[in-house]
Amino acid sequence: MSWSPDPHALRGRVAVVAGATRGAGRGIAAALGEAGATVVCTGRTTGSTRSEYNRPETIEDTAALVTQLGGTGIAVAADHLDAAQVKTLAEQIRKDHGHIDVLVNNIWGAELLKGGPAQWNTPMWAHDLDAGLRILRLAIDTHLVTSHHLLPLVIDRPGAGRRPEGRRRASSPRRRRNSPDFALSESPRYVGRAVAALAADPARARWNQRSVSSAELAHEYGFTDIDGSRPDIWRYFDDSRAGARPADLGDYR
Numbered sequence: 001m002s003w004s005p006d007p008h009a010l011r012g013r014v015a016v017v018a019g020a021t022r023g024a025g026r027g028i029a030a031a032l033g034e035a036g037a038t039v040v041c042t043g044r045t046t047g048s049t050r051s052e053y054n055r056p057e058t059i060e061d062t063a064a065l066v067t068q069l070g071g072t073g074i075a076v077a078a079d080h081l082d083a084a085q086v087k088t089l090a091e092q093i094r095k096d097h098g099h100i101d102v103l104v105n106n107i108w109g110a111e112l113l114k115g116g117p118a119q120w121n122t123p124m125w126a127h128d129l130d131a132g133l134r135i136l137r138l139a140i141d142t143h144l145v146t147s148h149h150l151l152p153l154v155i156d157r158p159g160a161g162r163r164p165e166g167r168r169r170a171s172s173p174r175r176r177r178n179s180p181d182f183a184l185s186e187s188p189r190y191v192g193r194a195v196a197a198l199a200a201d202p203a204r205a206r207w208n209q210r211s212v213s214s215a216e217l218a219h220e221y222g223f224t225d226i227d228g229s230r231p232d233i234w235r236y237f238d239d240s241r242a243g244a245r246p247a248d249l250g251d252y253r
Contacts, residue, residue: 009200011036015102025106027188033071080142107142190225197221
């Protein structure tokens with residue numbers, strides 16, 4: 001498949017990716033950069049401050065990648081559980097840019113707390129209560145705080161209308177390397193290109209209130225993953241359940 005991003009598709013647009021340090025957040029920020037957007041990359045890990053993950057990736061690295069790919073990357077440190085910090089972020093964006101065209105709530109940060117597969121079948125009462133409540137705060141409260149302070153910047157312009165409100169299901173869940181369907185894993189950029197395609201579509205409201213995968217959107221908009229393929233793990237799962245799964249995984253990539 002031959003496809004390359006349009007470097008002007010989102011030129012002049014302002015995006016905020018909350019939780020842009022690594023993973024899908026970085027992939028989304030990068031893809032918006034490929035399309036020429038100005039991307040405000042937020043998160044807790046900077047060159048001088050680490051989150052509890054204590055990993056090397058930083059929001060400055062993400063912002064630099066956005067710029068390298070043709071957009072304008074801006075790193076802003078923010079803990080999205082802290083309403084005062086997010087309010088300050090909103091005020092700064094209003095001052096510097098006046099509005100937000102694309103808002104991506106990609107905040108999570110509970111990977112360490114939820115544990116691995118060995119802990120998933122543990123009865124609820126046997127889990128650490130404080131850790132469980134922290135997971136809920138990271139998974140829900142962060143999004144409420146972010147939406148409360150940043151959505152006004154999305155909807156306050158005349159003619160802005162409604163933005164897409166559908167849910168994009170995680171198109172390709174992480175697979176263990178020894179899993180037979182690991183070959184259908186996708187890069188974070190594939191998710192990002194799905195978001196960028198939606199943002200650039202003037203008729204994007206047709207996706208409102210729908211849950212779609214990256215593969216569905218790739219079929220609609222024609223983008224590919226960074227290796228030029230279009231992985232479709234969900235179709236693979238559906239066919240497997242129906243007993244119609246072909247032996248060649250290449251049929252799903």
